Amino acid sequence: MRFFIIFIGSLLFGLNISVTILPQKGIVKAIAGERANVNVMVPPGNSPATYSPNFKQLKALKNSQIYFTIGVPFDQKYISKIKETNPNIKIIDFGKYIEKNKNPHIWLSPGFLMLEAKVVLDTLIKNDSKNKEFYLSNYKKLINNLAKAEINGFKNINQKAFITFHPSFYYFAKDFLIKQIAIEKEGKSPSFSYLAKIIKLAKENNIKSVIISPEFPTKYAKIVAQKIGAKVYVISPLNENPLKTINELIKVLK
DSSP: OHHHHHHHHHHHOSEEEEESSHHHHHHHHHHHGGGEEEEESSOTTOOTTTOOOOHHHHHHGGGOSEEEEOSSHHHHHHHHHHHHHOTTOEEEETTTTOOOOSOOOGGGOHHHHHHHHHHHHHHHHHHOGGGHHHHHHHHHHHHHHHHHHHHHHHHHOOOSEEEESSOTTHHHHHHTTOEEEESSBTTBOOOHHHHHHHHHHHHHTTOOEEEEOTTSOOHHHHHHHHHHTOEEEEOOTTOSOHHHHHHHHHHHTO
């Protein structure tokens, strides 16, 4: 019976893939569809900066042929453990063609997402060439939708700056030539003097939007919003569909 279940599973899923965070799953599934089973190491509602995998998750890695990293602290801390758990797993950097600084949030930029999608496409075709045309078709649809989002952003974003707690939207802001002001300073909550500087800067830039993420403290962002009369929006950078997140950000910053 167990063999039968495993056999049926192998028919349903051509590839077993593991990723670090949920947005990576969204990109993989957008191209692979049901031809890949995707295991996410950092569950929804958790931060890739602090989460530790449990035994069950490490065990699940043994069935994966591919692991996509993305450069978040989880990867840096556990990549050696992942290799130890499954010596045959192929480790591929989700953003290997992207020059990035210490900020790893490359999945919230339409331009970078196109490059990430190409990495996924190449990997899928290399490991499952019989489904090449299927993967190519889905990839083209995704690229087309990302291009539309990029055009929509340049056409409709009117605000020059916004405030957030954690600098999750750095590459999004860079893509659309707007300023992200992060309340968090060097990974720590702000002092009262730094908070005062943020409030002053926000007033000078006439900022009307404060974006908070449920994975991080919201207290300071709400204080700033109240002081400057800005509207608060809740958008998670770790939603499964990064294209949807990008479109939500564009809508907020109209």
